Amino acid sequence: MRVLVAGDRGYLGAVIVPFLRRAGHHIVGLDAGWYQGCDFGPVETDYEQRVGDIRDAHVNDLRGFDAVINLAAVSNDPVGHLNPAATYSVNAHGAVHLGRVAKAAGVERYLFSSSCSLYGAAGDAPVTEESPFNPVTPYGESKVMAEDGLAKLADDDFSPAFLRNATAYGSSPRLRADIVVNNLTGAAFTHGEVRLQSDGTPWRPLVHAEDIARAFLAALEAPREAVHNRAFNVGRDEDVVQIRTIADQVSKSLGAPVTYASAAGPDRRNYRVAFERIGQMLPAFKPEWTIAAGIEELARDMREYGLTAEDFEGPRYVRLARIQELLATGRLDLELRMNGSAA
Ligand SMILES: NC(=O)c1ccc[n+]([C@@H]2O[C@H](COP(=O)([O-])OP(=O)(O)OC[C@H]3O[C@@H](n4cnc5c(N)ncnc54)[C@H](O)[C@@H]3O)[C@@H](O)[C@H]2O)c1
Numbered sequence: 001m002r003v004l005v006a007g008d009r010g011y012l013g014a015v016i017v018p019f020l021r022r023a024g025h026h027i028v029g030l031d032a033g034w035y036q037g038c039d040f041g042p043v044e045t046d047y048e049q050r051v052g053d054i055r056d057a058h059v060n061d062l063r064g065f066d067a068v069i070n071l072a073a074v075s076n077d078p079v080g081h082l083n084p085a086a087t088y089s090v091n092a093h094g095a096v097h098l099g100r101v102a103k104a105a106g107v108e109r110y111l112f113s114s115s116c117s118l119y120g121a122a123g124d125a126p127v128t129e130e131s132p133f134n135p136v137t138p139y140g141e142s143k144v145m146a147e148d149g150l151a152k153l154a155d156d157d158f159s160p161a162f163l164r165n166a167t168a169y170g171s172s173p174r175l176r177a178d179i180v181v182n183n184l185t186g187a188a189f190t191h192g193e194v195r196l197q198s199d200g201t202p203w204r205p206l207v208h209a210e211d212i213a214r215a216f217l218a219a220l221e222a223p224r225e226a227v228h229n230r231a232f233n234v235g236r237d238e239d240v241v242q243i244r245t246i247a248d249q250v251s252k253s254l255g256a257p258v259t260y261a262s263a264a265g266p267d268r269r270n271y272r273v274a275f276e277r278i279g280q281m282l283p284a285f286k287p288e289w290t291i292a293a294g295i296e297e298l299a300r301d302m303r304e305y306g307l308t309a310e311d312f313e314g315p316r317y318v319r320l321a322r323i324q325e326l327l328a329t330g331r332l333d334l335e336l337r338m339n340g341s342a343a
Contacts, residue, residue: 001220002064004107006030006054006098007071009043012113012165012209014173016071018044019213025220028065030054031072032338034326038316040175041305053337055094062105067220070095071113073142074336076178078320080139082327086336091142096149103158109227111219112150114164116205116233116273118143126240126274129164129231147231154229161219161227165212166205166235166273170294171301177317180204181246181291185298186317188256190309197261200244205273207235208289215278218285232278236287240272246291253295 003020007013008029017027021044029049050061054072062068073091074080080087099110118141119127120134135141143164150160169181177186187195215234219227247258278285301307315322326332331339 001066002026002028003067003069003220004028004030004062004065005069005071007073007113008049009033009035009174010071010075011172011174011176012168012212013071014043015170015209016069016213016216017047019210020217020220021047023217030057030061034332034338035174035322038322039173040171040307040317041173041301043173053094054098055089057098057101059101059104062102062107065102065105065107067109067111068098068102068107069111069113069216069220070098073113074139076319077117077137077139078178079323080137080142082320082323083334083336084138086334087138087142088145090336091139092145092149095146096153099150099153099158099160103153106157108157108159109220109224110150110158110160111216112146112160112162114143114147114162114231115140116164116166116235116271118147118164119271119273121271124272126272127233128274129233129277151229159224159228161229162231163212163215163219164231164233165215166207166233166239168209168212169206169291169298170209170289171297172209175317176319177312178319180243181206181250181294182298184247184250185254185295186302186307186312188250188254189299189302189307190312192256194247194250194254194256194258195261196243196247196258198243199260200242200247202243203240203272204243204246205233205235205271206239206241206246206291207287208294211287211289214287215282215285218282221284222282226281230281232282233273233275234278235273236275239291241291249292250295253292254299
């Protein structure tokens with residue numbers, strides 16, 4: 001299939017694009033270039049990479065594609081808080097605009113990278129795709145708004161689907177240090193300590209970046225009726241774990257002690273997710289990674305690419321620091337639009 005991947009040059013895109021290409025799909029990328037140069041090892045670039053903002057996409061840009069995968073976003077809570085209006089603009093209005101122009105261009109399938117964050121403060125019972133939304137941040141709200149707007153576009157010729165990813169982990173040519181498994185592994189690697197900011201009791205649903213790629217591939221190739229206007233929690237039951245379990249695994253793998261920040265208490269984000277539907281509706285989705293294997297992979301790549309503490313804690317791999325740097329230097333404006341040439 002000919003697939004436009006928006007946000008192809010971010011953490012997940014840099015894993016998903018090579019994965020889809022190996023499966024035989026023809027990929028064209030569209031990315032604003034926020035992380036240009038923030039590489040972690042070799043990055044695949046031998047495919048058409050367009051530079052642009054999803055909010056400016058035209059019908060003509062979308063002609064000839066069989067599907068759109070939209071990963072382009074303000075992609076975590078801390079960045080989402082910087083300017084909530086810009087977060088809604090990119091994540092909700094931008095995502096729906098891209099859906100509208102894709103539909104007008106005759107694209108039949110639109111896979112939206114959503115998040116389990118839209119369940120928000122969900123209580124103790126595992127959330128299913130039918131659970132109510134209770135987002136607690138602008139980022140979570142923006143995902144609800146995007147799903148809602150895209151669902152309204154669904155008809156006989158246009159099938160949006162919503163992949164509500166758990167928190168990702170694992171290596172990527174666009175590494176992120178601000179997600180829990182990567183963060184704890186990087187702290188152990190660069191400082192010799194597994195540093196916990198909470199008491200380690202909260203539960204987190206986790207999924208390896210490459211298993212997210214498997215979910216997108218399964219949803220891309222599934223029959224229309226399996227995905228049409230449907231949401232899927234992306235992850236698996238075994239990988240809903242407490243933070244302290246991750247810390248213990250990192251500690252064992254890297255031989256570094258676990259330390260707790262002073263006055264560490266439980267944090268507010270604490271929820272469990274049920275993953276039955278994706279297994280039933282998309283049987284081609286077979287996750288292969290374990291958290292332990294992901295920690296080993298991260299540690300190996302950190303050694304191979306010589307990760308430094310400065311890079312790990314700075315704009316190269318921390319999204320908030322990178323966006324603040326782009327804002328401070330005027331390369332991004334407050335609406336999160338790139339000024340001048342992004343590349
Ligand atoms: N990483 C996770 O743990 C996780 C979990 C759940 C959901 N998601 C979702 O998956 C998607 C991808 O996440 P990621 O971790 O790869 O994020 P990322 O921040 O690493 O990458 C996002 C990419 O989108 C691009 N982008 C941002 N705004 C754009 C715009 N207006 N137009 C064009 N390009 C734009 C950026 O330049 C960047 O390359 C996001 O929608 C995110 O919300 C991620």
